[in-house]
Amino acid sequence: MTDPAPTLRSASGFDLTPPDDREREALEADLSPEEKRVLLAHGTEAPFCGVLLGEKRAGVFCCRECGLPLFRAGTKFESGTGWPSFTQPVDEAHVTAITDRSYGMVRTETQCARCGSHQGHVFPDGPPPTGLRYCINSVALTFVPEGEALPDPLGRGDGTA
Numbered sequence: 584m585t586d587p588a589p590t591l592r593s594a595s596g597f598d599l600t601p602p603d604d605r606e607r608e609a610l611e612a613d614l615s616p617e618e619k620r621v622l623l624a625h626g627t628e629a630p631f632c633g634v635l636l637g638e639k640r641a642g643v644f645c646c647r648e649c650g651l652p653l654f655r656a657g658t659k660f661e662s663g664t665g666w667p668s669f670t671q672p673v674d675e676a677h678v679t680a681i682t683d684r685s686y687g688m689v690r691t692e693t694q695c696a697r698c699g700s701h702q703g704h705v706f707p708d709g710p711p712p713t714g715l716r717y718c719i720n721s722v723a724l725t726f727v728p729e730g731e732a733l734p735d736p737l738g739r740g741d742g743t744a
Contacts, residue, residue, distance in 0.1 A: 610649055618723075621701060622701055625685075630665025634721050640726075641728070645734055647724055647725050648695065651741075656729075658670045666719060667719050668719070670717070671713050679694045679699075683704065701720075703719035
């Protein structure tokens with residue numbers, strides 16, 4: 584019998600172990616067609632129509648697919664672009680940056696570090712303190728008000744917002 588693979592944890596204590604094939608199938612089965620288009624096929628929702636654009640309560644924005652906390656409400660700002668924008672992730676290890684050369688541009692795509700789902704892009708034109716603008720699709724996120732349990736579709740018991 585072999586030992587199970589070690590759990591990968593971020594500095595903030597969250598399990599970053601990618602879902603196995605069975606878990607991934609269950610996560611993807613729970614997504615709407617629009618969520619699948621954005622999260623799995625690297626799509627983009629139309630600007631100014633995302634349900635989280637105007638969200639101003641304290642809390643955490645988590646990956647819609649796997650529930651990993653990605654951005655705190657306190658880092659959200661109005662960028663005027665039509666998508667929720669943030670200055671920094673909850674933990675740098677929770678968001679993976681990938682060079683995106685689609686559509687004749689060079690941009691930095693952001694993906695959930697645990698499940699690999701497409702979240703949006705990050706640009707170097709944000710406000711202090713980071714100067715970054717994480718431009719994220721609403722449909723790629725789930726908002727959890729402060730004090731409520733984080734989504735835990737993988738059963739990893741990572742905590743509350």
